[in-house]
Amino acid sequence: MFRRTSLALALSAAGLLALTASAVAADDYAGPAVTVGNLWDGLKPDGTRNTVIPQDVLYQPSGLGASRINPKLQYVHSEKDRKTMLAFSTVTAQVVGKYTVAIPNVFDWEDIATGPCPAGSCIFAGDIGTARDIPKPNGISSVVRVPEPDLSDGQTSGTLTGDYFPYTMPGGPKNAEALMVHPGTGDIYVITKSTKGISDVYKFPNPLPKPGTSSVLTKVATLTLPLKEGDLPYGEVTAASIHPHANRFLVRTYRKVYEYRGPEGAPFASALTGTRVELTDTVEGQGESIEYAPDASAYFTLSEKLAAPYTLKRVDLN
Structure with a gap:
């Protein structure tokens, strides 16, 4: 397991809660999508960027998580x-970093998020999918929590290990592709995926049980998303992210981006029943990942594809 860093320790609970309580001025992400570029790893002999990332390194990228200890860095998973x-x-x-995540019994790893944890800052990986309601072979859904690597300390490769939190949902397993973690409280949320445009939001207990002990999640909200006639994937939730100020959150579908907003200065629970605003889509064939910048200046998306190149896009705050 990677050790926690002094920078991670500086992210105290008090400081995070103060950020959560900050008022957020009226703002919007309505500008055009900007292409940052294709993910690349080193240079080819002719000096150009090598965008051919092998499938055993990254395959069908399906989630983004913004680092809390490494500036201007995000994580993406297969x-x-x-x-x-x-x-x-x-x-x-x-x-700039390549890792393996020790996820026990992994079947359908669908999303990641970052947030506070006993180690300071952690990556939360969600084995939450059921392949369109096909039961998992082992019947287990889970979230794995691993300490963030500190790239400034040379932690640019290796295996990330941490704690394993299996869970069940009332009424039995449900397909999900969206995972969110509250930046102040560390609350973990899972959003189900439905072809009918109606997705339920479930929450882990806080504090979490002893690692390895199964939790029963609590339903805390239902989201209704518009469907375009003849194109059901418009309403299927594929990713989500909580705003750094925690009074709103992003929801990604295959071809749309929405933000649910609570009142300024209100707790996160208000956003779950707040106003839904359609934002700029980044026009990807199969949008399955989304994440805010840590300073809330933008959000990023990366389309799921079977093979590289994988294109990173950004929508800036107006």
């Missing part, structure tokens, strides 16, 4: 039963 994750620059799209 989907399904591959346990690979990359760290990359949100400025240049360069890959």
